[in-house]
Amino acid sequence: MNFFKLGAVAVSAVFAGQAALAETEITFWHAMGGQLGETVNQVAAGFNASQDEYKITPVFKGSYEETLTAGIAAFRAGEQPNIIQVFDAGAATVIGAQGATIPVQDLLADNGIDFDINDYIAGVRYFYADSDGKMIGMPFNSSTPIMYYNIQALEKAGVTPPATWEEFANVTAPALKEAGYIPLSQSHLPWIFTENFFSRHNLQFASSNNGYDSNDTQIMINNPAIKAHFSALVDWKEQGLFEWYGTGWGDNAKPFEDGNVAMWLGSSGSFGGLLAKDLGFDFSATMLPYWEAVTTEPTQTFIGGAALFAMSGQSAEENKAAAEFFRYLTSSDTQYFWHQATGYVPITEAAYEAAKADGHYEKFPAAEVGIQQLSLPAGEFTRGYRMGFYVQIRDVMNREYGRILTGETDVESGFATIEAESNKLLERFAKTQG
Amino acid sequence: MKRAGFTSIWLPVALLLPQLSIIAIFFYWPAGWAVQSSFYLQDPFGFGSTFVGFENYTDLTANSEYMRIAWFTVVFTALVTFFSLSIALLLAVKADKVIRGAKSYRTLLMWVYAVAPPVAGFMGIMLFHQHTGPITDFFKALGWDYKILVDYNSTATAFIIVSVWKQIPVNFIFFLSGLQSIPRAVREAAMIDNRSGVRRFWDITFPLLAPTGFFLLIINITYALFDTFGIIDTLVKGEPGNNPMTLVYKVYMDGFRGNDLGGSSAQSVILMVLVLVLTVFQFRLIERRIHYS
């Protein structure tokens, strides 16, 4: 049952081994609490046990935001850690401050470690890269939005998981409603129904190549396709085909776990948690639906979650140690262990192959959906986005989406507000870089 | 005011030095930093920055959302202050009056004081939970479609109830102390003059409690403004969305979470000025009270 324990045995004897004398010690600040934090500790302990030149110490620094702010404060005081975990929405802040970090690609090359971006799964490659495609942050806990469904519910309604939103609206949802379910909920409107909506349909999300090419960026959210999508959500909510339980992740997942909601859009990484909860029904997963009216060639989504950045201002030996840790982290064994223990996607093709060869996906078919979706054909606008003050932009989206779905405002003025406030924030961010 | 003073010069300076130096390092320097930052837009790591004059301030005043948050803060502060003071006063008056079990009531009503704000928020989450919360069920039974985190007013209600719950014990303690320091003779005289308990309360007890009340009023206003931060953060689970928030939480959101140093510093400065006005007001009241007593 508890598959989290799988890899634990391998590293449990680590603390018995005494450290050698001339070790280079490095620190790693992360935001992984609870069970995930334990798994991070296991990975770090595994690295320390695998060689005796370097020793890494992971430190839990609170939420993503707290970790980033602690890193910034430490950097200003010259006490920064060697490696810091930064989440997707904070990427522009840490990458914008050139000189705060060493691009991982350079770090690895400088320390004689082979790096080929094509070793990585397609949807993972360029989110944390610069405009030339150089990888700046090493993707760490990577996930992508997918659709989970209650197998029994769908059987009872006599439908199959929908591939398109048209199918959902016309076939799946009415049948599920008829069968006594709330057909759909989702857990993160900016991530699932905005950022990845643009990627899935290969629509431009922001000017300057989704923000990658310049700080002088304008958000392009006021797009008819996404407005039509939100209008549909409002209609579905009225007809009882969709329900929204607030901005909280868990509040939207709970009704699915309770068996009241038949399909739920969550993270590919949610799979382990669902399994551990022993739901009382069988579930599986499928890719994020798309609108046939918008595109007939749906494209890949990109990763959410967070990446690891090597902070600058450290000695050459410590940088070497950080590089060695990245080498260990990206090895297919470590990635497969991480994938199994957490549900996050493995970031390299090699680890994916290892998982396949091991029969992991025969046991857990839902675990593969995220990787498949990340490996779909890419498009011009599928690599992700790079926008400053994006944490606040997401706050604005959450606020206006909430108002749209509670009827406080309408789709048209909601999106106009998001556009205006986001562009104001982007303009402010550009000045911070000046 | 004319206290018989010792005449040493160096001793008082030495006595004040620890406090003043800690304050200089951890208060005045950061405060000065905030004022300075409020005129810049800067990269948090310290690489780039642009002087923008008063733009951080004008951006705030031009933002209708900021004004809405300010307005909510005023309403929230008024309601939390009113309910936590009046409920505590009612309980203190009754606890002062009853003979049997007075001490047990006192203990029971006081000890919640020690609960940490995140813990209070955590219990709030469980009790007000959208799907499993007993309070949610209770409101639904009353016919209110209560949905915390979806509906603005539902969330605001939870903020207020948890904040009031957390603050009642402190107010209770102060009111009870105030009541017990009213001289026995005054009470007994009142008993004879006026048989109606309610009249007696409003005519005699309430005016005598007024100084305590004024003092608590300010304490409660600062509580509602600043110290409810942990409760709000926990209840909205760090993602306020379309839910209400207070000005301090907004500072935290933009500065600590969003790394907008200039914008959040400007907000801090606005708050500082606001509370400075409040403090001057408070100071005047308390000083005056001391003179007449």
Added chain:
Amino acid sequence: MARTQTRKPFRWAPVFDHTILILGALFMLVPVVLAFITSSHSAVQIAREGIMFTPGSHLGENYSKALFEKGGFTATIDGMVMLKNSLILGLGFAIGKIIISMMAAYALVYFRLRFATFAFWIIFTTLLLPLEVRILPSYEAIQRLDLANTYTGLIVPLIASATGTFFFRQFFRSVPEELAEAARIDGAGPVKFFIDILVPLSQTMIAAIFIIMFVFGWNQYLWPTLITTDEGLFTLVRGIKQIYQTMIDANSIPEYGQALALAIIAMLPPVLIVIFFQSWFVKGLTESDK
């Protein structure tokens, strides 16, 4: 006030009074009791059903795990270590604050200082800026003083606010002036007067402030999280937040039972102190209120 009871057969007023008090006590207590009951269930159960009204069978397990299960990367952190750190933080903060603010208040009230009012205002305005707002520069100051990862660095910045000084100033001003006068006539110097007369006189006030400050220090979260990287310095409230973080990330089941057990444990020391010092507490505040 009790003695005026009448000979009338039955009075409704006391019944009414007790009803209000009982309702008030229930309002205050029920959430804590429910948290305690819920802490006796397994995490899966709590995740599924929320607050529980009947006791479960995981009480011992949750509490022993919360207290004794070694966690963290160094596998040395358990509830006991966090309890110790919280105590150090709470006690260090309370004692440090009392000493520093008593000294300052004494200087302000008992000496003829030209800049007394100015100094008072300098101290008093610190009520304006909560730590959440000045956290980045405070962190820089701590780093420059080389105090990160020390108990001193944890405690000292929190002391930079005026509450204690303010309370003591109010109290000292209510002490009869004749005392200082008499002491001076007796030839006692300011130090002797302070230690032999004023400090003993302030006992109840000290007790009251001690409780308020202890609880404040004990409950700190943001500051300890930001400045400590050494697991050996983690506090209880931080331990609770760490589990709680899982609830927000929602990737696995948070250890609800354990988090609630920790929350209950975290409540105990301050509650015991409040109950223990209760009578002093009320008295102390009363005196300051004159």
